[in-house]
Amino acid sequence: MTRTVTIDPVTRIEGHAKITLYLGDDGKVADARFHVVEFRGFEKFCVGRSFWEMPGITARVCGICPVSHILASAKAGDNILGVRVPPRAEKLRRLMNWGQLVQSHALSFFHLSAPDLLLGMDSDPATRNIMGLIQNNPSVARSGIRLRQFGQEVIRLLGGKSVHPAWAVAGGVRDPLTAEDRNQIKRMLPEAFDIAELALDLLKDSYDKFESETPVYGDFPSLFMGLVTPDGGLEHYDGLLRVVDEDGRVLENVNPSDFRRFVGEAVEPWTYLKFPYYKPLGYPQGMYRVGPLARLNVCDFAGTPRADRELRQFRRYGQRGKPVTGSFHYHYARLIEILFSLERIEETLADESLLGTHVRSISDVNESRGIGVSEAPRGTLFHEYEVDGNGILQKVNMIIATGQNNLAMNRTVQQLARAYVNGDGLSEGVLNRIEHGIRLYDPCLSCSTHAVGQMPMHVQLRAPDGALVQEIIRD
Amino acid sequence: MAVITVTINDELVSGRTGQSLLELVRERGIDLPTLCHLDGLEERGGCRLCMVEVGATNRLAAACVTPAQEGMVIYTHSERLVRYRRMILELLFAERNHVCAVCVMNGRCELQREAYTIGMDHVRYDYLTPDLPMDASHERFVIDHNRCILCTRCVRVCDSVEGAHTWDVMGRGVNCRVITDLHQPWGSSRSCTSCGKCVQVCPTGALHAKGSSVAEMVKHHDFLQWILDGREKKQWATRNGDPVEGGR
Ligand code: SF4
Ligand code: SF4
Ligand code: FES
Ligand code: NI
Numbered sequence: 001m002t003r004t005v006t007i008d009p010v011t012r013i014e015g016h017a018k019i020t021l022y023l024g025d026d027g028k029v030a031d032a033r034f035h036v037v038e039f040r041g042f043e044k045f046c047v048g049r050s051f052w053e054m055p056g057i058t059a060r061v062c063g064i065c066p067v068s069h070i071l072a073s074a075k076a077g078d079n080i081l082g083v084r085v086p087p088r089a090e091k092l093r094r095l096m097n098w099g100q101l102v103q104s105h106a107l108s109f110f111h112l113s114a115p116d117l118l119l120g121m122d123s124d125p126a127t128r129n130i131m132g133l134i135q136n137n138p139s140v141a142r143s144g145i146r147l148r149q150f151g152q153e154v155i156r157l158l159g160g161k162s163v164h165p166a167w168a169v170a171g172g173v174r175d176p177l178t179a180e181d182r183n184q185i186k187r188m189l190p191e192a193f194d195i196a197e198l199a200l201d202l203l204k205d206s207y208d209k210f211e212s213e214t215p216v217y218g219d220f221p222s223l224f225m226g227l228v229t230p231d232g233g234l235e236h237y238d239g240l241l242r243v244v245d246e247d248g249r250v251l252e253n254v255n256p257s258d259f260r261r262f263v264g265e266a267v268e269p270w271t272y273l274k275f276p277y278y279k280p281l282g283y284p285q286g287m288y289r290v291g292p293l294a295r296l297n298v299c300d301f302a303g304t305p306r307a308d309r310e311l312r313q314f315r316r317y318g319q320r321g322k323p324v325t326g327s328f329h330y331h332y333a334r335l336i337e338i339l340f341s342l343e344r345i346e347e348t349l350a351d352e353s354l355l356g357t358h359v360r361s362i363s364d365v366n367e368s369r370g371i372g373v374s375e376a377p378r379g380t381l382f383h384e385y386e387v388d389g390n391g392i393l394q395k396v397n398m399i400i401a402t403g404q405n406n407l408a409m410n411r412t413v414q415q416l417a418r419a420y421v422n423g424d425g426l427s428e429g430v431l432n433r434i435e436h437g438i439r440l441y442d443p444c445l446s447c448s449t450h451a452v453g454q455m456p457m458h459v460q461l462r463a464p465d466g467a468l469v470q471e472i473i474r475d
Numbered sequence: 476m477a478v479i480t481v482t483i484n485d486e487l488v489s490g491r492t493g494q495s496l497l498e499l500v501r502e503r504g505i506d507l508p509t510l511c512h513l514d515g516l517e518e519r520g521g522c523r524l525c526m527v528e529v530g531a532t533n534r535l536a537a538a539c540v541t542p543a544q545e546g547m548v549i550y551t552h553s554e555r556l557v558r559y560r561r562m563i564l565e566l567l568f569a570e571r572n573h574v575c576a577v578c579v580m581n582g583r584c585e586l587q588r589e590a591y592t593i594g595m596d597h598v599r600y601d602y603l604t605p606d607l608p609m610d611a612s613h614e615r616f617v618i619d620h621n622r623c624i625l626c627t628r629c630v631r632v633c634d635s636v637e638g639a640h641t642w643d644v645m646g647r648g649v650n651c652r653v654i655t656d657l658h659q660p661w662g663s664s665r666s667c668t669s670c671g672k673c674v675q676v677c678p679t680g681a682l683h684a685k686g687s688s689v690a691e692m693v694k695h696h697d698f699l700q701w702i703l704d705g706r707e708k709k710q711w712a713t714r715n716g717d718p719v720e721g722g723r
Contacts, residue, residue: 048606048608050609052685052686052687052688053577053688056688056689057689166689166690169691170686174691362686364685364686390611390612
């Protein structure tokens with residue numbers, strides 16, 4: 001007999017999601033689906049507005065990663081203007097992006113994942129959260145909060161006080177950095193470095209505990225995609241778009257604007273999240289992963305001393321120099337990126353040309369199409385605009401990191417469900433493992449579906465004929 | 476100029492004949508909200524935000540277009556007036572698409588400021604959410620009809636100060652729009668001198684400089700008084716803070 005078990009909600013991820021598990025006749029999981037059920041339709045209602053407004057508008061797509069949207073949008077705008085952004089403005093934009101990486105990764109690691117990692121997957125769910133962490137490991141919890149604050153402070157000092165700093169604009173940025181604000185970031189750096197090292201130690205210590213489990217947390221071959229510098233280093237803002245296969249062979253290494261040639265988008269009736277895939281391999285074989293794990297897999301080196309040292313250790317989790325295929329290592333990759341970002345911030349702040357007032361190139365519509373790409377904390381983000389001669393948007397398309405990891409997240413849920421779920425039903429520890437599996441990708445669901453509103457929260461059990469066998473409402 | 480006495484909010488106040496009630500009220504430091512009024516432009520009396528209660532009958536009158544008269548008794552902030560003002564503001568918000576969070580004038584908009592001041596925390600009417608265009612055909616400026624409140628400041632400043640009369644109003648009710656050159660794209664207008672006065676006086680994000688991003692647009696009204704002082708009083712400069720006739 002086939003039964004359907006639906007777990008809802010997945011707690012501690014941004015936005016809402018629902019999971020359906022299809023049990024086969026043998027009582028084992030036959031299939032698993034991770035649904036995203038919300039829809040907002042930003043792409044539709046931006047049509048008719050001007051591309052100048054888009055950084056500010058798209059920053060509202062997501063309260064979690066506004067900076068990524070602002071940057072991708074401003075870069076699409078740069079391309080419509082057809083201008084060269086002042087080098088200083090580019091440095092400032094990068095600075096904000098690194099700040100965003102630090103704050104977002106710190107949130108993912110300390111607030112969302114550390115409770116599972118440090119307190120245990122099967123520990124009491126009532127205290128397996130940041131509050132429980134504050135009780136059990138107050139100094140760790142406090143460090144996490146401090147590191148996140150550092151990243152947020154960098155963003156705030158650059159972009160002003162607003163939650164959605166529409167600071168990067170087509171052609172550059174709106175305001176330069178003052179010497180005073182630069183010095184303030186400098187002063188905060190040493191503590192941030194210490195916390196990053198602490199996080200790395202914590203993670204490595206907990207690796208032993210999870211040794212038997214890591215192979216089912218989404219370990220499978222796939223392609224990986226991310227930006228690299230022209231010489232192959234770790235990159236989050238510009239450069240080349242690279243795709244590698246599970247053996248590490250480079251399949252693409254191109255100007256990011258060419259992504260349409262090889263990225264397709266499939267739709268499934270049961271979720272609003274689109275399924276991007278690598279066209280030459282077709283759907284769904286063209287599954288690729290993006291985000292910290294992918295970025296560390298596509299690059300040849302990080303480019304900063306401390307991050308490179310960690311990267312060499314990280315690579316040991318791959319088979320003989322091949323990409324690391326286990327999604328559990330997203331955690332590790334995230335921490336290496338925090339370290340990398342801090343090193344880059346330090347290096348950039350030492351650059352005297354950073355201060356100065358020319359930060360915006362002024363121009364008008366020179367191109368009818370603009371593509372802006374940046375690496376959001378969760379992965380590669382594409383904004384694609386088409387405008388008329390006056391800059392009024394005719395078409396808007398956004399390809400978001402969480403969407404690109406959609407196939408991989410489904411695979412991960414399947415793997416976990418097969419390993420832990422049988423006909424006897426679901427224990428809390430199992431539900432939590434599945435949630436953790438999804439959280440590895442740090443999905444931003446509000447962002448990937450551009451969604452608001454939420455589904456009722458419930459667990460459903462369905463018979464083969466679709467009849468409801470059991471329903472549990474879980475807040 | 477004869478001196479008159481008017482009672483404002485139960486207080487005796489002296490003024491001059493020829494003054495509007497709005498002028499008199501503001502001279503007393505009373506904050507009366509306005510939107511279509513702008514110092515330096517002829518009055519329109521269209522937005523009705525400046526309404527006051529006049530006399531024992533509590534007749535309503537727009538202060539900006541009502542001359543002050545001897546013996547008048549007026550109230551500026553009765554419960555009824557505040558209720559009406561809030562209704563007017565809510566209707567303005569419901570009529571077009573005011574999404575302040577992503578507006579070029581967010582934080583500096585006069586409509587937004589009036590709504591905050593009166594404590595408008597939500598709109599009780601159904602939003603019409605009309606499908607309105609932006610005209611970005613002008614080389615330097617944009618008109619976004621979604622944010623226009625039809626105050627006609629642009630029409631008046633263009634006609635009486637710049638003398639170009641590019642702007643006009645067409646249609647009635649919810650179909651009413653400001654237009655350029657008899658409803659041609661602004662960019663093809665032959666009367667527009669691109670002086671930007673309309674942009675500066677517009678109270679909302681409807682008229683803005685091309686290339687403005689969210690909350691970036693800043694508007695200045697000072698030019699209006701400078702131009703008018705020069706034109707009418709031949710007063711071109713100040714010395715030690717005092718106006719200098721003839722400009723020397
Ligand atoms: S014009 Fe004023 S009220 Fe309208 S959206 Fe803009 S800020 Fe808000
Ligand atoms: S465009 Fe601005 S100034 Fe002109 S009528 Fe509309 S709101 Fe008033
Ligand atoms: S200010 Fe008096 S009616 Fe508008
Ligand atoms: Ni997001």
